[in-house]
Each structure stands twice: as structure tokens, then as C-alpha cells.
Amino acid sequence: MATTVAKIKEDKQLTGPQKAAIFMLALGAEDAASLWEMFDDDEIRELSTTMATLGTIQATNVEKLLVEFASKISGTGALVGSYESTERLLLKFLPEDRVTNVMDEIRGPAGRTMWEKLGNVHETVLASYLKNEYPQTVAVVLSKIRTEHAARVLTCLPEDFALEVVTRMLRMESVQKEILDKVEKTLRSEFMSNLSRTNRRDSHELMAEIFNNFDRQTETRFLAMLEERAAPSAEKIKALMFTFEDLGKLDPGGIQTLLRAVDKNKLGIALKGSSDTLRDLFFANMSERAAKILREDMNLMGPVRLKDVDEAQTTMVNIAKDLASKGEIMLATDSEENELIY
Missing domain, CATH: 1.10.220.30 (Flagellar motor switch protein FliG, alpha-alpha superhelical domain)
Structure with missing residues (x-):
């Protein structure tokens, strides 16, 4: 899960939990330990959730909020509240199993109860x-x-x-x-x-999504450079990427749902640059009349720029991901174990 970064410009914008979170971050692990031990689990969860989503708090704002500790805080510079820093802090004075429970819950869906x-x-x-x-x-x-x-x-x-x-x-x-x-x-x-x-977001999953949005030439260039410097990471990213050709792994119902959601002009351009197997699969899931019209439209297009094909295919992949996130279709790689969930 990506960390939310909230930039707080003025003290008057701070909520009570935000003020408490900044205070605890500023105190540090050792000085705050006795305070943490006095909180119950609900208070720790609420405070930890706020700390984990604070983002960067400028030193000047910290000093305004904690005037009585200005001499100590002014030397610390900016504070960064994240899931990782919050977990490290909690581990210094709480049992690991309790920290795991707290962090698992605050990483989950929003809500106090x-x-x-x-x-x-x-x-x-x-x-x-x-x-x-x-x-x-x-x-x-x-x-x-x-x-x-x-x-x-x-x-x-x-x-x-x-x-x-x-x-x-x-x-x-x-x-x-x-x-x-x-x-x-x-x-x-x-x-x-x-x-x-x-x-929880793995860094390779994040990069795979970024690579999915590159045009074909940029994707090839970056993967080639990455293979030279970090071949294992490049292979993992390639395995996680969901490409246009992976749409061929959709079941018939998924393909038909996707067809209803895609602009027919984009579909024709995208299929111009696809493999014959994938093209035939899409045609097979259309009515005979619709498939015939699409084939005729594609023939009338003539040569199509690679840039336009890449754009149309990326659009279709993104639509497929959006449909998958809504539970309307299921995206999968080569096996159920490697299923991609967006």
C-alpha cells in the first residue's frame, strides 16, 4: 500500500491526533516509551495510523507546535512519518506480535472499529x-x-x-x-x-505498473538497462507486468465484458499490432456481423503508427485493470499462484 503524504503548512490545520503524532515522533523512541506503555490498543492504533500517514512535517512547523522543546527539536530537522518508521519506533518498546497486529490493522481498510x-x-x-x-x-x-x-x-x-x-x-x-x-x-x-x-505494495509490483504505462520503445530501453545492472529485478518486473498479449488469458466472459467497455476505434487500432492468436480470440467472442465490420474497418485503416498502436493497447490494458479492480473480470498470468490483483 502506498503511503499518503500530507503536507501541513500551518498549525491551525492540525487535528488533535496529528498534533499527538508529531509530538511522539519528535520525542523519539526512548523518551516516548513510557507514554506508549500508558496507551491502550485502540489509542495506539489511532496514533500509529496518523503517524504512518503524516508524510513530511517541516521543522518550522514542529517548532511552532512544540515550543517548550524547541532547543531539542530544532536540531532534528524535518520529521517523516511513514509505515516503516512507525513500525521501527513501536518495535523499540512493544512486543513484536503486538506491533505486527497494530501495523496489520492500520495498513488495512480505513475505520476506527x-x-x-x-x-x-x-x-x-x-x-x-x-x-x-x-x-x-x-x-x-x-x-x-x-x-x-x-x-x-x-x-x-x-x-x-x-x-x-x-x-x-x-x-x-x-x-x-x-x-x-x-x-x-x-x-x-x-x-x-x-x-x-x-x-502491502512490493517495490517490484510498483515498478511493473510504471513499466506498463511506458510506450514500447521506452519500456524496452529501460528493461535492457536494468538487465545489465540488476538482472534479477528486471526478470521479476517482467514477470509481474501485465501486457496487452496477457489479455489472451481472459476467459470468454472477461473478453466480452472488456469488448463492451472499449471504444471500437481503439480496439481496431490495438488489434492491428497484436498477434494473430489474440486477434482471432477477440473476433471469436464477437458476433459474426460485428467481427466482419471490425475486420473491414481494420483493412481500411491501412498502415498505423506504432505510437498509436501502443496508446490503444495501453488504454485497453488500463480498462481491463479497472474492470478487474471492480471485480467484473479476473486478470491472471500463467498460473493461479501468479494471479494479479489490482
Whole structure:
């Protein structure tokens, strides 16, 4: 997950948690240790979340906020709050397993409580997890999140299972606190922690996305240079990149969904520069009449500039990624283990 950088220009823009976060960063690990030990888990999570997303705080702003510590702070220069620096700081005075739990949660979806966080998890992701749980457990979860979000999750569940969940919700009376606590604990330890780890951005994944947006010549040039200096990294980036030809790994339903979302002029230009196999695959998923018209349009185009082909193919790849992020299609590489999730 990419760190949010917030530049704070004036003290009056600071919220209470931001002021507290800057204060703790300025104190440093040793001086702040006794204060951290006095916080409960919820306070540590809230403060850690704020610290991790502060970004760069200029020294002048730190000094204005902490006048009584100006002599010490003025020598530290700017402070940088990030997930990594926050985790290093917490590890100095908290047990590793407790730090892991805190960091996993703040890297996950936004929200103070578990139920608020679940409300910010995409319905297809949440449904994918809940479909393996007991209907009664799912009924409890859906009764605690926003009704509109619960409705979207239900539509993503298998029909028979969803009906069973609805039946349990109709019969459900007030849930005992012990049961609710147990469900919340399970969600926190099994679902949220795994979700937050999935959301962590690997540097090679980030570079693969950047390379995906290069034109073909720039991509080739940078990969060639990288192969000379860091061949293993170059290979990993190439393996993670999702290219236009990878659209050939979509299932028929995915291709048809993509076809409905792509401008037909862009499609023709993109297919002019594709392999015969990929071109035939797209034609096979169109009506006979539509395929015939597209072939005729492509023939009438004549020669097409490589730059225009690259642009059209990049547009299609980006549309495919957007559809995948909404759960409408599934992007995959050579195997299920190497599935790309955007």
C-alpha cells in the first residue's frame, strides 16, 4: 500500500491526533516509551495510523507546535512519518506480535472499529471470505455493517447460501457480547491481517505498473538497462507486468465484458499490432456481423503508427485493470499462484 503524504503548512490545520503524532515522533523512541506503555490498543492504533500517514512535517512547523522543546527539536530537522518508521519506533518498546497486529490493522481498510473497516472492504473481497463461514456467522457480520454494503455483499454470495444467511438474519435476536467479541476477534486475526498483508505494495509490483504505462520503445530501453545492472529485478518486473498479449488469458466472459467497455476505434487500432492468436480470440467472442465490420474497418485503416498502436493497447490494458479492480473480470498470468490483483 502506498503511503499518503500530507503536507501541513500551518498549525491551525492540525487535528488533535496529528498534533499527538508529531509530538511522539519528535520525542523519539526512548523518551516516548513510557507514554506508549500508558496507551491502550485502540489509542495506539489511532496514533500509529496518523503517524504512518503524516508524510513530511517541516521543522518550522514542529517548532511552532512544540515550543517548550524547541532547543531539542530544532536540531532534528524535518520529521517523516511513514509505515516503516512507525513500525521501527513501536518495535523499540512493544512486543513484536503486538506491533505486527497494530501495523496489520492500520495498513488495512480505513475505520476506527472492525465493523467500520469491513464497510470499506470491497463487497467481492468480503463475500469471497464470508462464503466459507457458517451462515450464522455471516448473518452476525452483515447485521453489523451498513445496510447498503450488506446488500452488495449478499448479491455476491452463492444464491442458496445468501438465502440461508437472510433466513438466519430474520430469526436473529440480540447477539450476546461474548459471541460478537469472538466473531470480531476471528475477523481481526484471520481476515483483516491477511487483507492488510495483501495490500502491502512490493517495490517490484510498483515498478511493473510504471513499466506498463511506458510506450514500447521506452519500456524496452529501460528493461535492457536494468538487465545489465540488476538482472534479477528486471526478470521479476517482467514477470509481474501485465501486457496487452496477457489479455489472451481472459476467459470468454472477461473478453466480452472488456469488448463492451472499449471504444471500437481503439480496439481496431490495438488489434492491428497484436498477434494473430489474440486477434482471432477477440473476433471469436464477437458476433459474426460485428467481427466482419471490425475486420473491414481494420483493412481500411491501412498502415498505423506504432505510437498509436501502443496508446490503444495501453488504454485497453488500463480498462481491463479497472474492470478487474471492480471485480467484473479476473486478470491472471500463467498460473493461479501468479494471479494479479489490482
